Structures are given as C-alpha cells and as structure tokens.
Amino acid sequence: MSPERFKRINQMLDNRQTDLTVCLDKVHKTNNIAAVIRTADAVGIHQIHAVWPDIEMRVSGNTASGSQQWVKTIKHYHMDEAAAQFKAAGMQILATNFSENAVDFRDIDYTKPTVVIMGNERDGVSEEGLAIADQQIIIPMIGMVQSLNVSVASALVMYEAQRQRAEAGMYGQRTLDDAYCQTMLFEQGHPVYAKACRRKKIPYPAIDEKGQIVADETWWQRMRAPDPDAEPEA
Known part of the structure; x- marks a missing residue:
C-alpha cells in the first residue's frame, strides 16, 4: 500500500x-x-x-x-x-x-x-x-x-x-473500533492479498503504522501455497 x-x-x-x-x-x-x-x-x-x-x-x-x-x-x-x-x-x-x-x-x-x-x-x-x-x-x-x-x-x-x-468539531475524531479499521486497511490497501485470504480461508493479518502487513512466516507460507480450489492447468 x-x-x-x-x-x-x-x-x-x-x-x-x-x-x-x-x-x-x-x-x-x-x-x-x-x-x-x-x-x-x-x-x-x-x-x-x-x-x-x-x-x-x-x-x-x-x-x-x-x-x-x-x-x-x-x-x-x-x-x-x-x-x-x-x-x-x-x-x-x-x-x-x-x-x-x-x-x-x-x-x-x-x-x-x-x-x-x-x-x-x-x-x-x-x-x-x-x-x-x-x-x-x-x-x-x-x-x-x-x-x-x-x-x-x-x-x-x-x-x-x-x-x-x-x-461542532465532530470530524477528525475516530470513533470506529480498531478491528474494523484494521479490516478496512487490509482489504482496501492490499486487495489482492485480501482476496487470497478469503479464498484460502486464511485470517487477515495486522497492518502496521505504515500500512504494511505484519505476519509471521507461517502466514506467508500459507499465502504462497497452491490454491486448493484453483483449476489445474491444461
């Protein structure tokens, strides 16, 4: 992002x-x-x-x-x-x-x-x-x-x-919960990975203060693994 x-x-x-x-x-x-x-x-x-x-x-x-x-x-x-x-x-x-x-x-x-x-x-x-x-x-x-x-x-x-x-100064003060904000930042900032998470049933990772994905090696291995629902190549 x-x-x-x-x-x-x-x-x-x-x-x-x-x-x-x-x-x-x-x-x-x-x-x-x-x-x-x-x-x-x-x-x-x-x-x-x-x-x-x-x-x-x-x-x-x-x-x-x-x-x-x-x-x-x-x-x-x-x-x-x-x-x-x-x-x-x-x-x-x-x-x-x-x-x-x-x-x-x-x-x-x-x-x-x-x-x-x-x-x-x-x-x-x-x-x-x-x-x-x-x-x-x-x-x-x-x-x-x-x-x-x-x-x-x-x-x-x-x-x-x-x-x-x-x-009344009611804008600029975040009232949304952090979980929702993290979801939006991931889905809208990293849409390709978000789509893959939904398809592979992988939990969303955290997003850091710079907008980057925070995940361990296990998460990345699951992300790189072949998609079980993908159609085999001819």
Missing part, C-alpha cells in the same frame, strides 16, 4: 460518523440507491439502512454502486426491525414528509445521534416509518414541483448534517 493511499484511508476512518445515518424506506431504483450511498460516503456516514420487504428490492439494492465498499448497507425486512436498532442506539428518528407537523429540515440539531428516513420514489415514507418518527421534516420549495428526487433530498439533508457537525 502506498503512503498516499494509507493516509487517505486513515483520513476516511477518522471522519466516519457512526451515529449519523439514513434509512431508505422501500427505495428500490438502483440509480437512486447508488446516489444516496455515494453522498453518504462523501459526508462521512459509516453505514446506511434499507427496508426492503421483498426479494426484488433486495436484488436491486445489491447492485447499488462501488461506494458499497466504503459504506455498508444494513438490510431489514420490516421497519420495526430497523426501529429497534435506532432506538437501542439512542437515535432521534426523523422522517421526510409533507404535513402540518413537519419542520424545516435545517431547524433540526444533527449533532445528536440521528437517523433520517427517506421515502420511496412513488409513495414517500411509509405509515410504519412515520409512526416511529420523533419528528417529521420538510424541504421547503417555492416552485411548481412538490417533491424532489429521493437522492437529491437525501443529499440536502445529509449535507446540512455535515455542516452542523463540522462546525
């Missing part, structure tokens, strides 16, 4: 916000999922959630984008499964919705542990999603259109959260 890539991955890990996320409520269009995940990565969100009740949505969601290697998608069959996780983490639950109870999305304090539920392309946030929300939010619009694309709306909210958190 080059020093430049090692530094960049570490900067990403230092800026990840483990208590800020979005929940896609039955959003199934691949281009929208990909755009949301890409924005989540850009603002430092560690993982997102998605409620996909049927297999078709899950298959579609699995093809989101290359950003999946950086932002994990936690999948749920039902909203109550997602709600249990959010509440256990002490998160305030927000839901985008056009209603008299909704407040301007910029009036929310996003420095608190927060999840934002984003509705699907046709129906918006489901009744189940609205029922678990602590607060409904709205993006003010003064034109003729009444709604924004879900990926655009998500981006606006996520960047407002980033703005507030940056002002």
